[in-house]
Amino acid sequence: MRRTAITLADGRELIYFDERADADRSFPDTRELPPPPPTSQLRLDPLVDEWVAVAAHRQKRTFLPPSDKCPLCPSTPDFASEIPAPDYDVVVFENQFPSFSDRVSPDEITELTEQVPVRPGVGRCEVVCFTSDHHSAFGQLPAARVRTVIDALADRTAAMSALPGVEQVFPFENRGVEIGVTLHHPHGQIYAYPMVPARTQAMLRAAARHANRTGGRILYADVLAAEQKAQTRIVAANEHWTAYVPAAARWPFEVQLAPHRQVPDIPALSDAERDAFAPLYLDVLHRFDALFDKPMPYISAWHQAVVGAGRELGYLHLQLFSIRRAADKLKYLAGSESAMGVFINDIVPERAAQMLRDAI
Template identity: 85%
Template sequence: MISQRTAIRLSDGRELIYFDETPGADRTRWPDTRHLPPPPPTSQLRYDPLVDEWVAVAAHRQTRTFLPPSDKCPLCPSTREFASEIPAPDYDVVVFENQFPSFSDRVKPDEITSLTDMVPVRPGVGRTEVVCFTSDHNSSFGTLPPARVRTVLDALADRTTEMSALPGIAQVFPFENRGIEIGVTLSHPHGQIYAYPTVPPRAQAMLRAARKHAEHTGGRNLYADVLAAEQKAGVRVVAGNEHWTAYVPAAARWPYEVQLAPHRQVADIPALSDAERDAFAPLYLDVLRRFDALFGKPMPYISAWHQAVVGEGRDLGYLHLQLFSIRRAADKLKYLAGSESAMGAFVNDIVPEAAAQRLREAI
């Protein structure tokens, strides 16, 4: 659990927050000594009328750091030889504004408002943050102790609360990308948090389905009913405890996909009780170990927290974590080719029941 929270400003004005597990650290004695240029303006949102979706265009992200050597890692603690994004010589968990943000509150004064009569344009006002899970460059989330996982969860709760209160935020999305196969450009164990200015397409689809289910069932929650059905069937359940169940969805899109859901409907991470936060760590670490054990090597994955939207439809949300990998065999990846990329129609190579069985037997 977090014993001390300390916020500072980096040399370019971005916010950085230390979440310490023991009190007493004077983080202000370690200022950012770099001379950085001002942060870039925010992205541009362009409306696609053909699918009723907004697309962010963030050209400044082309120059973001790409697979630096370990002694030049911007997420490691700073040393005398190299000043990183974290000024202190050590840390537990750190969160800071992304230097190359997909969304921010820095709006160009000459922002255009349309490209054609059909394509309005607006600033991508929001927030993008980086979450460093540990100062150990060679570690991974799966090797963290349960107490550190709890610290990360508490930090995500803190950031979700603050980012949800920002003007114009529609949804807060914490996630982790792991592995170069996923497209990771920094190997240090870290995640990100996006505060979206619009409700993303996946969340919109989930809201439509949840609203339809509620209308047809007298107000029942869709995810709660799906979870209850999976618990009853049992065949796709991978593991569980008093407060959480981990299961492979019956219609999984990805070769290996697990959802971890609390047994109580809550909107977001801040709404989890202390007992639920404590119970999450051992179950999630167990599932991550099973992923790595499947093929005897680190599994590339995306870990995505689905939280309720901030505005209309919030009552329909049900917090859950979606963990999935594009690896379908020891030497094969699942590429999103024609059907998936062009049409959004997934074809899964692994039967979900078989995936669940393999994960149960992996350890």
């Protein structure tokens, strides 16, 4: 893989990850762009001790443009996009409308009330374009391209984990207008959080309790071993990875893909583990689409170890889930889920696993 970094017209970084050594990356960004916006505010909710990001500039982000004005497609003589080159394999660049960045406003306030401190949302947000083909999807990529994506995510995870103040790096993909995507082009994002998100905090607390009870055993490793033994909720597996429906799945269709070896993050995966991920993940994505014979909306979320305290408890895994519960029905987060965080699943996880096994 060849890595080439350039600077866009407004100073943001863009990196080409090429599968060919002779790719021409000399094309400049010819646009006239305003400077990037200042970073978001982080405001502490004292009632639950959680940070909330306020990023008003994101209201102006591009929303479902026509295909000939897609900012993630390669540039053409008639339209200059975010990617100056006329073609690419995988591209990563700083988000033009970031939730977190290092561009701190000089008049940043530090407190709203005695109970609500405020601090800059210092971090980084990047966009990952999986292919130059606007009409493709991650599930349609060849295995070799998935490997390129994994290598790009490893590169960016390592770089973003080293940034000052970053506490966790979170790569993810949203697919489908039902999920809320604002660009149809196949792409994902990477957030470098300046705090440990609430879900990760809960996972760390559970992992620490388990380690204390069991003399240092890793919770996720024990959960994975139990699923492999039970087999009931296994969807697919190979030498290095297992894909299974969690026994307490929150979503109608939810699968976790985990390596058989405990690693903290994507950079720690071996070449063999990176190669083995592609066919298994593509298989699961195909099963998702085959369930109702149409593209499945989903969120694909990489759970990586935190950068600092508690890193030894982390166990890399990918969580893939959909809000579709039937061919013509979506699961909306209503009162119990949205207000109280108590999920009520419409489909028994064992049944969901069986449906996914039978889908292909």
